[in-house]
Amino acid sequence: MAGRIGVAERNTTSEEMPAGYDPGRIEPKWRARWETDRLYTVDDSSPKPKWYSLTMYPYPSGTLHVGHWYAFAVPDVFARLQRMRGYNVLFPMGFDAFGLPAENAAIRHGIHPATWTFDNIDTMRAQYRQMGAMIDWSREVVTCTPGYYRWNQWFFLRMLERGLAYRAKGAVWWCPNDQTVLANEQVLEGNTCERCGAEVFRRDLEQWYLKITDYAEELLRDTETLDWPDRVKVMQRNWIGRSEGARLQFALETSEVLDVFTTRPETVWGATFMVLAPEHPAVASLTTPEQREEVDAYIEAASRQTEIERMSTDEARPKTGVFTGGYATNPVTDERIPVWIADYVLMGYGTGAIMAVPAHDERDFAFARAHGLPIRVVIQPEGEETLDPDTMTHAYVGPGRMVNSGPIDGWRVPDALPDVVAWIEENSRGKREINYRLRDWLISRQRYWGTPIPVIYCDTCGIVPVPDDQLPVELPLDAEFAPTGQSPLVGNDAFRNVTCPTCGEPARRETDTMDTFMDSSWYWFRYTSPHYDQAPFDVAAAAAWTPVDLYCGGIEHAILHLLYARFFTKVCRDLGLTDHGEPFIRLRNQGMILAEEGNKMSKSRGTQVTPDELVRTHGADALRLHLMYLGPWDQGGPWNTRGITGMERFIRRAYQVVQDTREADSVQRETDSEVENLRRLTHQTITRVTRDLDGFDFNTMVAALIEFVNALST
RNA sequence: GCCGGAGUGGCGAAAUGGCAGACGCGGCGCACUCAAAAUGCGUUGGGGCAACCCGUGGGGGUUCGAAUCCCCCCUCCGGCACCA
Numbered sequence: 001m002a003g004r005i006g007v008a009e010r011n012t013t014s015e016e017m018p019a020g021y022d023p024g025r026i027e028p029k030w031r032a033r034w035e036t037d038r039l040y041t042v043d044d045s046s047p048k049p050k051w052y053s054l055t056m057y058p059y060p061s062g063t064l065h066v067g068h069w070y071a072f073a074v075p076d077v078f079a080r081l082q083r084m085r086g087y088n089v090l091f092p093m094g095f096d097a098f099g100l101p102a103e104n105a106a107i108r109h110g111i112h113p114a115t116w117t118f119d120n121i122d123t124m125r126a127q128y129r130q131m132g133a134m135i136d137w138s139r140e141v142v143t144c145t146p147g148y149y150r151w152n153q154w155f156f157l158r159m160l161e162r163g164l165a166y167r168a169k170g171a172v173w174w175c176p177n178d179q180t181v182l183a184n185e186q187v188l189e190g191n192t193c194e195r196c197g198a199e200v201f202r203r204d205l206e207q208w209y210l211k212i213t214d215y216a217e218e219l220l221r222d223t224e225t226l227d228w229p230d231r232v233k234v235m236q237r238n239w240i241g242r243s244e245g246a247r248l249q250f251a252l253e254t255s256e257v258l259d260v261f262t263t264r265p266e267t268v269w270g271a272t273f274m275v276l277a278p279e280h281p282a283v284a285s286l287t288t289p290e291q292r293e294e295v296d297a298y299i300e301a302a303s304r305q306t307e308i309e310r311m312s313t314d315e316a317r318p319k320t321g322v323f324t325g326g327y328a329t330n331p332v333t334d335e336r337i338p339v340w341i342a343d344y345v346l347m348g349y350g351t352g353a354i355m356a357v358p359a360h361d362e363r364d365f366a367f368a369r370a371h372g373l374p375i376r377v378v379i380q381p382e383g384e385e386t387l388d389p390d391t392m393t394h395a396y397v398g399p400g401r402m403v404n405s406g407p408i409d410g411w412r413v414p415d416a417l418p419d420v421v422a423w424i425e426e427n428s429r430g431k432r433e434i435n436y437r438l439r440d441w442l443i444s445r446q447r448y449w450g451t452p453i454p455v456i457y458c459d460t461c462g463i464v465p466v467p468d469d470q471l472p473v474e475l476p477l478d479a480e481f482a483p484t485g486q487s488p489l490v491g492n493d494a495f496r497n498v499t500c501p502t503c504g505e506p507a508r509r510e511t512d513t514m515d516t517f518m519d520s521s522w523y524w525f526r527y528t529s530p531h532y533d534q535a536p537f538d539v540a541a542a543a544a545w546t547p548v549d550l551y552c553g554g555i556e557h558a559i560l561h562l563l564y565a566r567f568f569t570k571v572c573r574d575l576g577l578t579d580h581g582e583p584f585i586r587l588r589n590q591g592m593i594l595a596e597e598g599n600k601m602s603k604s605r606g607t608q609v610t611p612d613e614l615v616r617t618h619g620a621d622a623l624r625l626h627l628m629y630l631g632p633w634d635q636g637g638p639w640n641t642r643g644i645t646g647m648e649r650f651i652r653r654a655y656q657v658v659q660d661t662r663e664a665d666s667v668q669r670e671t672d673s674e675v676e677n678l679r680r681l682t683h684q685t686i687t688r689v690t691r692d693l694d695g696f697d698f699n700t701m702v703a704a705l706i707e708f709v710n711a712l713s714t
Numbered sequence: 715g716c717c718g719g720a721g722u723g724g725c726g727a728a729a730u731g732g733c734a735g736a737c738g739c740g741g742c743g744c745a746c747u748c749a750a751a752a753u754g755c756g757u758u759g760g761g762g763c764a765a766c767c768c769g770u771g772g773g774g775g776u777u778c779g780a781a782u783c784c785c786c787c788c789u790c791c792g793g794c795a796c797c798a
Contacts, residue, residue, distance in 0.1 A: 231718060231793070238717085238794060245798085262798060275798090319796085344796045354798045363796055437797060555792085629738065631726055640726070646738045649753085700728070703737040710737090 021655040023619025031132055040134040042090050044541065051087035052545050053079040054524050054584070056553030056561075057094040057141070060120035061101055064127040065601055066609045066627065066639060067593040073624045074590065074633055074698060075552040076133035081693050083134065090545055091134050092527035094141030095121050098149070098516045100178055100195055103449045113449040114477060117144055127612060132620050139530045143519035144449070148526065150472030151536035152518045153454040155568070157465050158575055160455075164211045165443075167463065171279060171347065172442055174203040179484065180446045181207060183515060185239075185560045202279075202303065207444040208453060208512070212567045216240055216436040218581070219566055228587040229634070235558045241437025246421055248355065248430035250274060250328040252339070254285050258328055261350035261435045264360065266413050266420040268332050268429070269405035270378035271355035274339045275321065275367065277347035278302040286339055288325025295341065298322045302343045319344055319367040330355075331429045332406065342367060350435055358395065359387070365395035378405050379413060441564065443515045448479055448488040450513030458500035458507035467501050473509070487511040520561050521568035524548055524583065535577070542578055551584035554592065562587070588696055591636020593627075598638045609639050622648040628698035647702075654709045681711055 321342030358368035
C-alpha cells in the first residue's frame, strides 16, 4: 500500500509536464481546446438528468468589472460540480440589450444605440471568454435583435387577447430627466427614478398595462414553495401587500356612492367623517362653491409637495387637509358625516377614500384632533376605565367589546370579526374584500431603444392588434432618438403611418416601446431553443429544461425582475406553453463587490476593477479562487487586490505537488501510517468540499483545499 | 416607527453548545541574492521571562461547559414606511 495516493499513476503519461505554473500559457491552450472539442456545447439529446443553472444576464454597459466575474465565475463552479456529478448542465449566457443607457450614450456621443450596444457586447463577450466558464455560447440570446423581441410582441398580443394587456388613462409616474413614464416598481424612496435618480412626478396619461394583479394571490401564495432567500420572499410579499377587510358603501348627497376599503369593518359605527385623496375623482362634484377655493389650493399644493413630503420620514408629520363642504351618510348609523380631503390618504391604495374612525386609528385620531372633528369610541377594552373621547391622547387599537354600535354592541373583537362581516354582508352595507398593494404593470415607455408595442390605431376600427404574421414590428434604425417627451418614433412617418390591418384605411402605429423588463421576463425559456422561429420557444425543449434549478443574481432584482418573471411564467402556463408556474426553484443572491476603499465601484471615479489585467498577471484561476475566497458569497465586500497572490501561491503549490510526484521514484516508500493519514485527510477534504459547495460556502471550500494541498506538500 | 441581518485579531474571515481565531492577506524572522523583488521555510490574538492570566459590542441569565441558547441595552447594514 506504499506510495503516493492517486496521482502516482500519472507518471506513465507521455506528455511532458512543463517546468512551472504558467497560467498565461495554460489557460489559452485549454480554452481553445474546449472550443474545438465543443466541450461545453450542450447536447439536448443526452440521456443524463438535466440541471439548469442560470445567472442573471448582464446589461451590455461597456466593459466587464470584477463584479461581473463574481456573479458568473462563482456560479460556474457550482454548474461544474453538477456536471461532474453526472448531470447534463445548461449554463447559458446572453445580453439584456435594450434600455436607456444605450440611448443616453447615443445622445452624449452621437453614436447609434445599436452600434454602442453591439460594440459593448463584442467587448464583453471576449472578456467573458477569459473566465474559462462552461458557458454554451451557441445559445447566446441578445434581446435587441428582431429574432428575440418579436416574441415580446407575440406575448403582448396573447395577453391582449386574454384581457391581460389593456390601455388605460391614469396618474402615472413621469421621469423628467429620462422623459418617460415608469412602473411603480421603478420609483424609489423619495420619489426618485430608479435609473437616473431624478425626482419623478405624477402625470395623467393613457398607457398600456399588464394585469399582474390577476395573479396577486397566486404570486403571494407560491412564495411559500420557493427555495429562495427569506429576505427576497419577504420583500415580494410586502410588495404584493395583501390585506383582508371589507368594502363599504357611503352614499353621497350628490347621489354618487363612495366606496371605501377597510381592514376594520367592525369600527364603522365609529366613522365620524370621511377623507379622500386629493386626486380622487369625486372631489370635484363634492366640493361646494364656498369651499372651492380652499380645496383647489390644497390640491395644487399637494401635487407640488408630494416628493418633499414623501421624503420627510417624520412620523409626527402634521395631518393637513381641508373640508370639501360635502357630506356622506354612514351606512350603519345613517348619520350625516363631513367629507374632507387630505394627503395622508393615497390615491394608489384601496379606493383612494377612507372612512375615518378617529377613536381607533392613529392617523384618523391625529386628523380629528387637528381639525376639531368628532371622536366616537366603539371598542371598549375589557376591565379598564371607560374610554373618554375628550381625554384620550391616542387612538385605542387593541381588542375589546363593541359599544355604541347598535346591533353588534357587546360583541368581543377581534374574535367576532367574521360575524361582524357576515352581519354587514347580510344587511347589504358592504362586502368582504381582499385588497392588494400591488398595481398593474405599466409597460409603455416613451423611448426609442426598446420593443415596439404591436398595435395600430385606426379612426374607424379603434385599437387594432398587429396580426401575428406581420411580426416583428421592427424598430426602425433611422429614427431620431433624442428625448422630447414623446416617443422618438412619433416623428418617424415611415414607421408611424400604416394602413389598418382590418379596414385598409390609413392608420397610425403605436410609437411607444415596451419596458425592458419585458425582455427579461421570459429569456431563460429562450435559451432552451434560441433559434426557434415558430414561437417564443420550443415547448418540448422548454419542458425538458425548465424550470431553472438554480438562479443566481443580485438582490437588487428582488422585486422588479423576479416578480415579473414569476408573472410571465404563470401566463405561459395558462397559455399552455409550460406546465409549471414558478420559473426559478432555487435562488441565491451574490453580494456586491465594492471598490477597495469600500464604496461602490464607479467608472467615473476610476475605482472600477477590470479583470483583464488581473487575468494577465495572475491567471483566471487565481482570480476565480480569490473571488470565492473573499468571504461568504452572499455578503460581497470590498475588493482586495493583494489577496490574489495567496491564491496564486496555492495553485503553484498544488501544481508543484503533482510535478514532484511525477518526478519522484514511483516506488518511493512511505510508512503505512503516513499513507493512512493522507487517505483519511483526502476523504475528509472530499466531505468538506462537497458540503461547502452544496451550501454555497465557497470560501470555506477553498480553505479546505488549501489545507489539503498544504498537507500534501510538506 | 415596523420587519430582517450582522457585530470575533492589524485586515478578509472560521467555528451554531465542547481546545476561539481554521484558511488567506499583512507583519516579523530566516534562507536564496552584491542587493531588492519574487519564491521557499518558520512565526504571528493581547499581557507575562515563565507557570499562567485576559479575550468573540455592553450588561444579566441558563448550562459541567456559551462567540453560539434566553432576556435587556448599544452600534452598523439592508428592506418597508401615512397601505386605511
